Structures are given as structure tokens and as C-alpha cells.
Amino acid sequence: MSLSNIDIAQAAVLQPITSIAGRLGIPDDALEQYGRHKAKVALPFLASLRDRPQGKLVLMTAVSPTPAGEGKTTTTVGLGDALTRIGERAMICLREPALGPVFGMKGGAAGGGYAQVVPMEDINLHFTGDFAAIQIATNLLAALIDNHIQQGNELGIDVRRITWRRVLDVSDRALRDIVQGLGGVSNGYPRESGFDIVVASEVMAIFCLATSLADLKERLGRIVVAHTRDRMPIRARDLHAHGAMAAILRDALAPNLVQTLEHTPAFVHGGPFANIAHGCNSVIATDSALRLADYVVTEAGFGADLGAEKFVDILCRSSGLRPSAAVIVATVRAMKYHGGVDVADLPVEDVPALDRGLANLGRHIHTVREVFGIPCVVAINQRAEDSPAEIDALIAGAARLGVTAIPARHYAEGSAGAEDLAREVVRLCAEPSDLRFTYPDDATLWQKMKAIATQVYGAADITASTAVRTQLKRLQDEGYGRLPVCVAKTQYSFSTDPRLRGAPHGHMVDIREVRLAAGAEFVVMVCGDIMTMPGLPARPAAESIDVTDDGRIVGLF
């Protein structure tokens, strides 16, 4: 592959977004165009589709990733295009890329090779302003909290117990921990606070779980931002912040329609973190796509232990969405990594290591098929360096686990490379499926966390300090025990130690910290070190990104 992602994307001939929408039966007056190739689809039109039958939902998940990622987005695009190619009416639903990583380590997040959503520069840079709106809503709430205190603190907010943090869509480690309000009386009360990246904001999670503008506003009002000295919660509603926040988010809440390189329609909408939040694109986008297409492919962040678990236990539980099949993306590279190979040696053929690494795939297959009850297929996201022996070993390994593994070459070949995968997905979708949750609603928060740790992570048990246990008891007493839990842990291991590759079992999972997301409606269990504000690397991608005098973006990869 000598062409870069941006070269391929910029060489593409796009169809007008009105044509893409027209093929889906979306009338022109339901489109708010953002230029010729992006559009928001109006919420009233989408609400009018609620009586239509739903298409089949396909969940794209993956093995525990290597630091480079295994290509879920790319495979989502490739599968969508391949479904279109074999004559199905298909759509895909993706998360919006965050700017922080685009300018930092990771580069773009709109797929890769011949499996991309376009216009890729727009999607990676500004797009339609959704993240800007989420950022402003989050920061407006923060300003209203400090302003309330400055103006007399009628609600009695305890400045030591403010949990609401500000956000930016820039990777900026210097803002993780700050002291604000310095400089004297007119600047407020000095206190510790900090910034997260915008995708870590609870507003982002709420945005993606909301089913309507009314539901959005209701959830925003329920956000708990602080407590009083006597531990009474202060909500966004108490500050009269939720109306203005919803007003800022109004336009953003309509899903963004774009297309793949092969003109398959794609909703790219929302993008919460997959650790501190649930890691899936907006429910409104996915639900709407299911009324517009017969097959909808959507991705969940990180591996199946995090993304798929949250998709099932948080998103499906609250939204009623039900996947008909799941695709587990695996790479030869990741299997060798889990078999113990150093990152530098991953390009070298090593079938024994790959065989050892299959334990990781096996655990994820178990989770998807046995724990959740979703029929699944393994997609081998093939790379040029993969040897035939390695591919065969991966196929054979999956077969021993009773699952078909299918090499997919969409990165290099586009839809033609993923036709077999598409046919298997169609076959799986015709099978009966009966989604099961990892735990029932009425289990305690402790029981819920334990169920995930033992059934999905292969852990022996969970532990927590007295402080965390006290906090869990308080949440339970306050009625939050009914909420699902959202685990924030490393994506690199089933354990809380990123160095434990493969499929560790019998380990203990320690809950280090608990955070209530009362608006998003989950309780975050922080297990291990979780970074909610990334830093920039030694050579940030920003240094090579540029724009030519005639307006062409270059250096975005």
C-alpha cells in the first residue's frame, strides 16, 4: 500500500449527500446540509420513522487491542461496503473522531486504506461542530457552578466536593490538575480542579444515550455536579443549567450523514470514551439507521470485554436495541502480541506465539456468544505482512472454538475484500438470537461489578478499599443501585494490568474509585490507572499537518 489514507480519500469521487440521502428515502427538506458531502438529518423526520420495522443490527467488536488498534472502524466500513456489494441495503454507524488524538498520537479515525468514510479531513477536523457544542455545554455548566458560589452560594455547594470538570478537545496534560480561581476576590475561591478531553465528558455519554431532545434535557438536568457540606447532591437542574445546555446541543443531536468511499451511507455521530464512558456512537443514529436500512453495522470501543459489554449492559439495556450478530475483529499481529511477542518483532512470522495468543480471542468469543448470546464471526483484518501459515492458524484456532474466522482484505481491496465476511454476517443474522445481560437490573452495584469481572474478565473476585465500599453503599442507599456499571480499566488486558496479555484468569479486580454519572445513568467503576486527558507525544501529529495555499489538507494520516 503506497498511497496514504488521505491520498486515497482525496482522490475519491464523492456523491452529493442529497443522492445518498435520497437512496435512503430521506427527503431533501429533512436534510440540513453542511456543504455538499455532509448533512444532519432532522430529528422530527427521524422520529416519524419510529413505527417502521427495524433492520438487523451487527455489532463490531474486537480482541484486546495492541497499542495500534486492530481496525474496528476500518472493518465496519469494509463490511458495510461489502453488504452493499452483495445487494443488501446497508448502513454503518461510527463514532466521531476526537481532535486530541488527531493532533497527537493516533492520527485520523475515519477508517483506513480503501475502507474509509469521507470527506475524511472534514470528519477528522471540524465536521459539523458536535464536539464543540458538547465542550461548550460542559464548560458552561462548570462556569455556572463557580459563578453560583461567587454570587453567594445559595445552594451551599461545598467547594471541596465539586466533581464536575471542564473539557477541551485538545490533548493537554498540563490541564489535568490545576488550581483555579487565583488572583483575588473577583476571580472566585481558589480550588483544585482540572480538564478532561471532551470525549470523557458525561455530556458526551448523555448525548449518545439520549433518545430525544426531551430525554437529553431531562438527563442533563440530572447530572450531579457537587455536594453540599452535608452530602446532599447538587444537580445541573438546581443551577438552571440544563435548558441552556440542551439549547446548545440542539443542532448537534441530529445525526451526521456521510458516505464511505463506495457510497454506503454512514451516520458518524457522537464519540464517548470507552473507559470512563460506554464507547458507542449515538443511540439516535443507530436506531434511525435501523429504520432506514436492512443491515446496520455499528462499532463499540476497545475489545469485547469493554466495548461489547457496555454496548450490551448499558446501551442495549436502556435503548432496547438488540444486535442480531457480532463481528470480532482479530489480527495476526494482535494474536502474536497476546502470545508474548514484543511489538518490534510483530511483523515476523510466529505461528506458535499466535497459537498461544488465541486464548485472548477465545475469551472474547465466550463473552459474546455464551455470556451475551450473540451469534458471532471472527473477521481477520488482514495485513500485507501476515503469512498464509499464520492466517491458517488463526482460522483453525477459531474453528476449534466453533466460530468461523474469515480473512478480510477491505483495507487493500475495498468491498471486494470483505464479501465473504458479509455473506457470513447475513447468514448469522438469520439465526435466532436472544440477548442476555451480564447481570439483572436489581443486582447491587457490587454484584454487577463482580458479574462482569468473573464472567467477562475471568477474574476470581473483586476488591475495594473501605472508602470505596462506603461510597458504593451510599450510592446504593441513594437509589443508584438500579443503574448499570461502566468499568474504566485498561483495554490491553482482561486484568487491570496492561502488561498481562493473553487471557489471564483468577486475578483480582480492585475498584479504585467510583463515579456517579446520574445523567448518563451509569456508575463508573475505575479499576486501575485511567487517563481522562491524554498528553501529546514527543512528535505530535500536529507538527506534520498542514494546509496548502489552495486549501488542501496534508499530513493527516
Added chain:
Amino acid sequence: MSLSNIDIAQAAVLQPITSIAGRLGIPDDALEQYGRHKAKVALPFLASLRDRPQGKLVLMTAVSPTPAGEGKTTTTVGLGDALTRIGERAMICLREPALGPVFGMKGGAAGGGYAQVVPMEDINLHFTGDFAAIQIATNLLAALIDNHIQQGNELGIDVRRITWRRVLDVSDRALRDIVQGLGGVSNGYPRESGFDIVVASEVMAIFCLATSLADLKERLGRIVVAHTRDRMPIRARDLHAHGAMAAILRDALAPNLVQTLEHTPAFVHGGPFANIAHGCNSVIATDSALRLADYVVTEAGFGADLGAEKFVDILCRSSGLRPSAAVIVATVRAMKYHGGVDVADLPVEDVPALDRGLANLGRHIHTVREVFGIPCVVAINQRAEDSPAEIDALIAGAARLGVTAIPARHYAEGSAGAEDLAREVVRLCAEPSDLRFTYPDDATLWQKMKAIATQVYGAADITASTAVRTQLKRLQDEGYGRLPVCVAKTQYSFSTDPRLRGAPHGHMVDIREVRLAAGAEFVVMVCGDIMTMPGLPARPAAESIDVTDDGRIVGLF
């Protein structure tokens, strides 16, 4: 007037933006639509107009304002509509509203009554994402500075000498002065810093003065963000930041086309502060409008002492734009205020006070006509409470100064209320005009500041501490003496004391601080207390802004 601004705006029947553009001769393929009623006009198309003759440029300025403002935006809209009404081909150019004030004290900034640009909610809230892009570009540069230091500080940046601040589009006093980089080694070096409101960013000023994408990038590269221990400047270019910053700003740089309630085309683009920056919409928008229309009305921030002076000495000097006429907005209310009346008593008729207050108008007329050499008219932005005797006194007072003052009722009546004003403007534009700058390029920074203080503010002289004088000498030695100066002082008085109303003279203007804006190409002279991050009031406007379940914004005034 029983209907609120938003009621009037929401009741309006808008024309498709393609129709508005079509009347200007802008082809569809040069439009990037943002929904049906907003569009960006592509830069290559606008560049292709550079050979066309320019229309007449009309500068909208004002007397020293009361805290409520005197209605420059409203009068710009009213005059544009009235020019259209009398058969002229007219456009208006406005600044984009900042969200901070929208959610804080001031409410919307898209005109008022029957003289508004629409869709007003969109323009006041998100619009097309320009400010979000400017915010990200500013904060990316900040993150790259701290990251450079964290990764080894090859350039030798002195952490005590970083002047670049981050920005948000939220009024948040708690962020004015912070200590960042707390929390240990991985979060960087603790240091003092702070946030400004996005309109105060040098990136905003650069954005509005740039004449092309190439010029934008060049200017961004020249921004001085810090110094080394031995006082060598560190520029954005040294951090390889300017390419990525320009890439983020690429889409934003195309002007936003909207319409007035009466369908006059309007560019609403950019919006730098009028104290710390020059306070005018983008040069690209104004220059383009002059190729598309015969009359273009544009506003400059605050009173003529600040906005008009900077428009002439900074914007006209660098861009080559030349106004043919100026309109000085005056209100009965402001004249009484400058005559010494308390704010609470302003609704009461008081002709003697108004007569005293005319001194303020006189000084501004002198500045515009004698110092700058621009033919001018006074527009009396009429309010229901103004008495006929007061209006007559204002007209008579202006007549004594040799200037026509014309009552304008566009707020209540739309274009019909400003017809007389439009006819006078057309007449003035036919007069010869010969723009003069307050000072020549080759004067020293001290001489430039003194020229403004004595000729425009009526001051006796300027003063500065030894530290400021040393700093000015250093800037002079470094070659920045050729730049124009940008005075940051109170808008409420010709002096640096906001309580000195009317037309104080013989006062001293102290330069408290000097800041180099090497990319925007001016030297900021801070005279008095200047707030670059507003705070929210006791009852923020955000508390009453809301959105209904069916998506209608309410409470925005």
C-alpha cells in the same frame, strides 16, 4: 415594542440562502451550505473577484457607549435594509456574537427589533463553528508549548516567560488565573497561566486581518508565544504549530453569508475584542462584500475613539480598505448619560443634560471628520421613550457641529424607519474623501500612542513606568516599531477612568502594560483595567435560555 427579538426573528419568513447568494451573483458551486439559511462562500470564488471595482464602504461607529450599548449592530442592519429599500445594491458585514455574553449579561448580538440578521438563534449559538475552530487552534498551540517543554525543551523556553494563554467561549472568571501542571512529573512543570474568552485570542485578530489562507498561515507562524531565558522570542513557527492551526481554520476562513429580516445579504464573520484587539469583522468578508455590492456597511466595536480609530489605523492601513462615509450612532440616552444623568434616571426627559452630553458626540465627530477625514452623519437610534424635545436638541446640537443628525426608527419599523439615513449616506458617499491615519508608519510606538491619546482622546500626554518604557524600547529595537498600536482601554470614557463621562480633556493616559501581537501585527497598549475573561452576572442569561421538546430555542434575548 411588545415582541421580543427572538419572537420577531422566529416569525420571519427567510429566503433560501441560495436565493440570497444568487442575487449577489454567487454561483451555487461557490456555496457551502450550513442548512437552508447559512452558507460559507468559497475562498477561491471570492479570490476570483479581486479584479472587480469596489463598492462604497460605510463605517458604522458610535459615541462612547452606555453599559447597554447604543445599537451599532441594529443600525448597521437598519441602514443596510434601508439602502436596499431605496434601490441600492447593499450588503452588511458584522462580527459574530461570542457565546460568553450570550449566556452571561448581554444576550444575543444579531441586532434587535425589526433590524436583525437571521436565523438569530443559530448566529448567536453555534453558527458555523468559526469560534470553535479559533478556540481549538489557540489551545492546540498552548498544548504544543507545554508539550515541547515536557519532552525536553529543545528550544529552551523559559517557563516564566510564556505569554500565550488558552481560551474558551464561556465567561468563566475562575479561569482567569490558574496554576497548571500540578499532579507530578507526568503532568509537566507547574506554572501560572490562565484563560481568556475566545474573542480575545490573537488567533481571532489574525483571522480577521488575514487576506488569504496563505497570509493566515504566515501570520500564525509569526505569533510570539514565549521567550527563552536570554530573551530570544519563541514563535508558533518554531513549534511547527502554524500548519495544523491553519488546517483547523481552513473552513472557518470562508465568510458566512446570512440575511437580514428584510433579506439584505449579510456577511457575519469573525469577532475580535475591541479592546485587546481591533474589533472588526474579517477583512476577507468586507473586501469580498465590496466586490459584490455597491454599498457595504460594516461596524467597528465600541465608540469611535476605539473602534473607528483601530478600523482606520490598523485595518485600513494593512488591508488597503477605505471608507467613503461614516455613521456615528448616538442615542438620547447616551447623551444624557454623558451629561451626568444616573442610569436609573435615563428614561426621564432632560434636555439640559443632553446638551451637556453633546460634548462626547462632538469629540467623536472631530475624530472621524477632522482626524480621519471621513465624511460623517449622526444616526439617532431612536427609542420609544425619547421625547421630541430631546430629539430636536440632539439634531440641533449636531447641526452646530456642522453634521446632519437623522432620527432612525429601524428597531421599531425596519427599513422604512431608516430611509432618510440611507439617503444621507448615499449623498455622503458621493463626496470626495481622503482617509488620513492618526500617525505615520515610521513614528515610534511611543509617538503613535501619544498621537492617539492627544488627537483622539483629548489627553495632554501619555505616561509609562520604567518597565513599560524598557519594554517599548526593546520592541522598537527588535523592529516592531513599524507596527500600529492597538489601545486596550475602557470604552466608557475618552480617559482611562470609566467614570469620566462626556469629553474629558487634558488628562494623562498611562500605559500600564505592553503586549506584542506579532501575528496580528500590532502592539497592544494596555491603559487601565482590561478584562480579557468576563465573569457571569448574578442572574446569567443561561438560566432562562431553553429549548422546547420540538426544538424551538426560547429565552434568548
